[in-house]
Amino acid sequence: MSDYHIAANKLRTTPILTVETESPTVKTFTFKDKECSRAKPGQFLMLWIPGVDEIPLSILSTQEDGRVSVAVKEVGEATQALHSMKAAEIIGIRGPFGNSFTEKHGRILMVGGGTGIAPLLFLAKKVASKTRKLVFVIGAKTRKELLFIDKIEALCSKSSVIATTEDGSYGIRCLATMPLEKMLDEEKFDMVYTCGPEHMLQKVFDLAEKHRIPLEASLERLMRCAIGLCGSCIIGRYRVCRDGPVFTANQLREVKGEFGIAKRDFNGRKIPLE
């Protein structure tokens, strides 16, 4: 009828169904949303905290009955407001937005840090039963912040889950990228998927490049429209909200002047990544 299907991404409001505490700083919120329940791993949604803010969040899981979950880390005003919300309170949803990870079935390596584990867990659930090999490296500052470790261990054989903490309170005491160096020297992989802090992504990217393994990394940038119009989320020629958030190694090579180095501020100026 209309040339635009953007209305398909109209904001709808829905009550929070459940709130689960995953760690001292992370909670999982579940609600019903038909559109987003059809999302693919890597896609994100815009969550409106009425009267406060609207923020991008990766989709953590979906159910056939329309339930959708997101894992949210408390870092500032919006996430704090969301953390204070309870079941039955109303939030707004737009999405799903962006592209998704390709779903390969060979020998797969996943490297996740912080809430970046969320889209990878979603992906792992989809591909685990079909892959030849699945190794999952996850990292956090400390044991209590290691997210979804039990779920990941249930999905992969236990020996294939490598946990790292910066304080050594669980698994190996190091950054998530550390165990990779040795692993990539010894084992062969067909694909690396990664999501987390951008410095980590860059490290993983460098290693994958060195070992000539294809890679897909999910990036974060400031989001406003989420439909590829406003330009807030750009990296190089790409709009993270439309052309991403998942980028291939080829694409990351194109934007190496910004990847891991710079992002755009609220006013559109390029500033160093913190």
Add this chain to the structure above:
Amino acid sequence: MSDYHIAANKLRTTPILTVETESPTVKTFTFKDKECSRAKPGQFLMLWIPGVDEIPLSILSTQEDGRVSVAVKEVGEATQALHSMKAAEIIGIRGPFGNSFTEKHGRILMVGGGTGIAPLLFLAKKVASKTRKLVFVIGAKTRKELLFIDKIEALCSKSSVIATTEDGSYGIRCLATMPLEKMLDEEKFDMVYTCGPEHMLQKVFDLAEKHRIPLEASLERLMRCAIGLCGSCIIGRYRVCRDGPVFTANQLREVKGEFGIAKRDFNGRKIPLE
């Protein structure tokens, strides 16, 4: 996507494919229009003569390849302008609009006058092979204005086509309603369909009432929006463009203060039918 599907009736422009002369005052225009090619007998369209006017016309025939025909009598400015148009010239189309005749398969009587024959011919084509009996009474002022007589004779057995002319130049010299009186005394019918000048419709209605035969009559009123909004086409509580143009005997009984008696003028005032 939208609550309204009115956009489905957006005006579209299309070239005239063929123009055929049916009588000294009537021409048939054929053009392609997907929407209208799915119309049912009794429905009408709004035809835009660019820069001149937009007028309601009954759909005369449709083809599977999307072709649609209308038969147009030259009576005033708009129809004159249309009659002067040739193949390849561009017209605009909205529609199909309104309801349609029910398609009964018993013993059927059709009574058509002038261009009112158009929707009845369309209907006859649909039902002819399935009816137990089909009698077609058509009337005109004079022989040359008897429309589509050959096509009707080809559809019905020749003996079932009764033509009348006011000057006796063909068939019986009388109004189309004359032969009905005797016929209805002698034969049984399950349904009467009629379209033509409203005085004729009223006569047919009276006869059908007298013989307790169900009837459907197609009416004409001033049309502007054609989508049931503007109120130009009202008869009683009905909008001819939406609730009609086909009305049952029950409905006509409800509006007997206006049917055959009065219509609405351009300014909405009730005026006598000419």
Add this chain to the structure above:
Amino acid sequence: MNRLGVNLAGLNLSNPTMLASGILGYSVETLESIVEGGAGAVVTKSIGLEPRDGYANPTVVQVSCGLINAIGLPNPGIEEFTSEIRAAKTALNVPLIVSVYGFSEEEYATVSKKAADAGADAVELNVSCPHVKETGSEIGQSLEILSKVVRKVKEVMEKPVFVKLSHNVTNLTDIAEVAAKSGADALTVINTVKAMAIDAETAMPILSNKRGGLSGPAIKPIAIRSVYDIYERVKTPIIGCGGIANWRDAVEFLLAGASAIQIGTAIALRGPNVFSAITRGMETYLKRKGVKSVKEIVGLSHRR
């Protein structure tokens, strides 16, 4: 208890949905069908001093999410229409509002008075017509002329006077304020938005009048904004109008500050029962929210 009842400038409406002017508002019978469809009040077609034929066809053209019309205010003139008003007054059990247009204050006053005398419960002044035909500017665009028109009408009649505003102005809230100060009992917000359609194949404007007014869902966000802005400025009740097609739309207008709402274009698809469908939806919403009266949600989106 009727959760949906509202008192609009002294008129009692069993629910806040009203028929918008110009939609099927010529005859008693069609108004009756609208009331049966569930409307809480009806507004007639705009009526002037003299009969008017309106423009030639095409007078309506559909566009994405709405339609553009330039019907040209066809109407039989107030003399002829008084009998329709009298009959409607007897036949209808909801408030009857007669929409009035004119080319001078006197015309507005004369037509309004005759309508009221014939039984109209209120008049709605359609101030979107040109006051000096040559310039094409509108009565509702000039603070002075609008004020004169409203005052004059208020002088000659006691019944409520609504003023229907157009969005096609720089200073909508100023205009609303002037209408209110001049005595308007309610403001209908908004009329159609200036628009036009051109056909690419013939390179011609489609409407015979070339220019027309846009209605339907396309203008809903514009109308909501207009209601919201005016609500912050004046205390006069507002009747929201523009693109309302379902209960959610209707609720949004109430939250923006409308005390009642009018429906026009949506009737094209959903028919007269659109009123009861919307009323039922609103009732369910109010129940779900535990709200006792629809009045409680008027302007609720302005709270901080």
Add this chain to the structure above:
Amino acid sequence: MNRLGVNLAGLNLSNPTMLASGILGYSVETLESIVEGGAGAVVTKSIGLEPRDGYANPTVVQVSCGLINAIGLPNPGIEEFTSEIRAAKTALNVPLIVSVYGFSEEEYATVSKKAADAGADAVELNVSCPHVKETGSEIGQSLEILSKVVRKVKEVMEKPVFVKLSHNVTNLTDIAEVAAKSGADALTVINTVKAMAIDAETAMPILSNKRGGLSGPAIKPIAIRSVYDIYERVKTPIIGCGGIANWRDAVEFLLAGASAIQIGTAIALRGPNVFSAITRGMETYLKRKGVKSVKEIVGLSHRR
């Protein structure tokens, strides 16, 4: 021969499609992707004297047939942006227009001059910002202020100055005339239309700024009417903008009187290639109609 080439106030465009301001117009790289997509010229995000962060989210909300935005003119300020302009000038092979906003004539002039000095081929004055923040009324709404702003900018630079008009005024054609008389080399018509969205469940305005501007197909008929009306009044070239999504829309704007057209919202779904898709469609149309140059159809719907 290039059927689609146009000369717009001295700028040569290989085709009449342009990127609208505010759409992906921050960086050289995204402007390049738009040019690769087929745009005949690009307009940057509106740039002011000082950096601005814009409003908090939600800044964009989708509605039937369009979207409402209140991004709040985020921009790095002209000092920072000059390097982007310089780089863009080298990288792009199409005219580069810098959109400029300000809160006074001096600001407009300063920013425009810096943009031109850095290499902008023209500036487009976005006059839809409040000149006195307290009243909220806009520069483009006042004939006097608008005239001063345009004259001031023309004084300080030689390159073409476009003025982008808003539909939210009573006297659009007067405003267009004043802009033209004050020296505007082209008029961009129109900016977004005042609008708003409220959520029924939370009873809250959705945008953090509450009020926003409507774009997309919903406003196309409004924009076409604006172009048509202005074309009858002034000789200055018009750049049509508002809801253009396909070649037919683009042709309609040209027939209404636009010499070129801008595209914004349609990029959300069709991506940067919307420009070449529209250009191809226009070319096929012109061929089919036997028209040698796109210039011949500008304003064609006004013939009698």
